[in-house]
Amino acid sequence: MSIKQISVFVENKPGAMSAMTAVLAENNINMRALSLAETSDFGIVRIIVDDIYKATTVLKDAGYIHSVTDVIAVGLPNIPGGLNKVLNIIEGAGLNIEYMYAFLGKKEKNHAYMIFRVQDDALATATLKAEGIRILDQEAVEHF
Amino acid sequence: MERYYQQNIETASREQIKAWQDERLVKQVKHVWENVPYYRQKMEEKGVAPDDIKGTEDLYKLPFVTKDDLREGYPYGLLAKPLKECVRIHSTSGTTGKRVMAFYTQHDIDLWDDCCARALVAAGATNEDVCHVAYGYGLFTGGMGLHGGSHKVGCLTLPVSSGNTERQIMFIQDLQSTILCCTPSYAAYLAESMKEAGITKEQLSLKAGIFGAEAWSEEMRRDIENSLGIKAYDIYGLTELSGPGVAFECSAQSGMHINEDHFIAEIIDPDTGEVLPEGSKGELVFTSITKEAFPILRYRTKDICMLTREKCPCGRTFIKMCKPMGRSDDMLIIRGVNVFPSQIETVLINQGYSANYQIIVDRVKNTDTLDVQVEMTPEMFTDNVGEINRRQKELVEGLRSMLGLSAKVTLVAPKSIVRSEGKAVRVIDKRKI
Numbered sequence: 001m002s003i004k005q006i007s008v009f010v011e012n013k014p015g016a017m018s019a020m021t022a023v024l025a026e027n028n029i030n031m032r033a034l035s036l037a038e039t040s041d042f043g044i045v046r047i048i049v050d051d052i053y054k055a056t057t058v059l060k061d062a063g064y065i066h067s068v069t070d071v072i073a074v075g076l077p078n079i080p081g082g083l084n085k086v087l088n089i090i091e092g093a094g095l096n097i098e099y100m101y102a103f104l105g106k107k108e109k110n111h112a113y114m115i116f117r118v119q120d121d122a123l124a125t126a127t128l129k130a131e132g133i134r135i136l137d138q139e140a141v142e143h144f
Numbered sequence: 145m146e147r148y149y150q151q152n153i154e155t156a157s158r159e160q161i162k163a164w165q166d167e168r169l170v171k172q173v174k175h176v177w178e179n180v181p182y183y184r185q186k187m188e189e190k191g192v193a194p195d196d197i198k199g200t201e202d203l204y205k206l207p208f209v210t211k212d213d214l215r216e217g218y219p220y221g222l223l224a225k226p227l228k229e230c231v232r233i234h235s236t237s238g239t240t241g242k243r244v245m246a247f248y249t250q251h252d253i254d255l256w257d258d259c260c261a262r263a264l265v266a267a268g269a270t271n272e273d274v275c276h277v278a279y280g281y282g283l284f285t286g287g288m289g290l291h292g293g294s295h296k297v298g299c300l301t302l303p304v305s306s307g308n309t310e311r312q313i314m315f316i317q318d319l320q321s322t323i324l325c326c327t328p329s330y331a332a333y334l335a336e337s338m339k340e341a342g343i344t345k346e347q348l349s350l351k352a353g354i355f356g357a358e359a360w361s362e363e364m365r366r367d368i369e370n371s372l373g374i375k376a377y378d379i380y381g382l383t384e385l386s387g388p389g390v391a392f393e394c395s396a397q398s399g400m401h402i403n404e405d406h407f408i409a410e411i412i413d414p415d416t417g418e419v420l421p422e423g424s425k426g427e428l429v430f431t432s433i434t435k436e437a438f439p440i441l442r443y444r445t446k447d448i449c450m451l452t453r454e455k456c457p458c459g460r461t462f463i464k465m466c467k468p469m470g471r472s473d474d475m476l477i478i479r480g481v482n483v484f485p486s487q488i489e490t491v492l493i494n495q496g497y498s499a500n501y502q503i504i505v506d507r508v509k510n511t512d513t514l515d516v517q518v519e520m521t522p523e524m525f526t527d528n529v530g531e532i533n534r535r536q537k538e539l540v541e542g543l544r545s546m547l548g549l550s551a552k553v554t555l556v557a558p559k560s561i562v563r564s565e566g567k568a569v570r571v572i573d574k575r576k577i
Contacts, residue, residue, distance in 0.1 A: 005527075007527040009525050039532075039533065042532075044529060044532075046527070063557075063558055065520050069527045117527075
């Protein structure tokens with residue numbers, strides 16, 4: 001069970017980021033999570049949004065190059081060792097994490113959420129579920 | 145007092161020079177007509193035969209030769225002597241496709257060496273000098289050309305070739321080199337490296353430098369002269385014509401004397417091919433009138449230039465050409481290497497990038513930089529930074545093998561490259577030359 005993340009190509013220069021977020025703002029799109037991978041001349045903005053179809057459409061219309069990637073969203077108790085436990089499970093399954101980032105939910109104050117990008121979503125999901133870890137689906141993320 | 149390598153030739157009367165040119169041109173036209181079918185065909189197409197050429201005033205009747213002709217003739221097509229009479233081959237870098245191969249008989253080498261010797265003597269060289277030749281040796285003509293000239297003058301010649309700056313500096317110091325031959329940007333780099341190593345110009349014996357193979361400004365000349373404590377002289381040449389030494393600077397340092405006993409220069413309108421009067425700005429065209437193995441008639445250099453016959457204080461009577469002021473095609477010379485935007489485009493398209501690119505050339509600390517900006521495309525985009533970086537490196541490698549020099553590649557947003565009238569501006573040259 002994976003969710004859709006949008007990865008957007010932006011140049012690493014002043015104003016590039018706000019130009020992109022302006023497109024989302026104008027179209028009333030809310031971001032659930034965001035992370036940025038940057039190099040000296042460009043960056044990849046990774047976002048989880050409340051309306052994937054609308055977001056990809058408006059970004060495309062605005063001339064942004066982007067791709068949609070499957071990632072896993074995991075809910076975990078906001079306590080010391082919470083993340084460590086999840087990482088140990090993923091590591092135990094022999095899976096490599098390409099990247100990950102955290103975000104907070106509005107509803108469940110005592111929970112933290114992580115996005116993981118791994119090579120094998122199905123294996124990761126199954127392994128985590130077997131260990132009682134909560135995996136969020138697209139619906140859950142959009143209506144967070 | 146001005147010194148010359150061949151005073152009777154270099155200071156000959158205009159009438160004498162014209163007489164040499166007339167006689168040699170007539171002979172040369174006959175030579176190519178008889179020995180190079182390609183030339184004969186070109187001349188026939190233009191309706192001109194050797195009998196029509198009585199002297200330099202008939203030069204305009206002859207067809208032009210372009211780099212494309214030379215490439216078409218690769219490798220032996222324009223050869224005018226049997227191979228057994230040739231003793232050497234040099235070649236252009238071949239970055240724009242097939243290399244141009246230039247052939248030399250021993251006589252050709254002798255005359256070429258003379259031309260370089262004239263340049264060296266004009267820069268003050270004598271048989272007491274230590275001549276440090278840091279141009280590349282090999283197929284490139286720079287090293288071997290100045291090397292031959294240096295021998296003729298009787299200098300102690302150091303064929304150090306290019307690269308290994310530390311070793312260059314060591315030799316310049318230990319062997320007390322007095323004359324430095326290399327590209328101007330390498331001279332500037334050497335000066336900088338010496339400064340960093342704490343070596344002052346007072347510790348050096350250098351007195352003059354002969355710098356060519358790329359464009360350089362008067363500011364750069366002053367920089368090099370000040371930092372190395374030398375006089376810096378320009379030299380011009382083309383592999384197609386022999387190599388360095390087609391034209392050289394004298395003590396006046398105000399333009400380069402063309403070795404008119406071997407080369408006839410014309411200035412033409414690059415669009416119409418019409419010969420322009422003296423003093424006009426236009427494309428420089430050369431005819432080699434003494435080359436045996438690889439003679440060239442009316443070769444279009446694509447260099448935009450001006451010629452002047454004003455009397456030179458050095459006493460030489462050869463016509464002078466200014467520093468080339470640009471190109472009539474879109475060729476760029478970056479760190480001495482000829483680069484065409486189309487080559488960069490080929491690499492981009494081969495690797496799946498868009499044809500929306502921009503080439504930004506600059507000069508930082510006297511060294512040319514090349515930045516290729518490419519618009520990202522949906523096909524080339526991936527969520528994986530490592531993968532994009534890997535492709536970027538592949539592109540840098542591809543450019544290096546195509547151009548023979550390293551370029552920086554910057555990925556930019558789609559449609560971010562400025563277009564004027566719908567057409568992208570391909571080249572931004574920020575160098576002040």
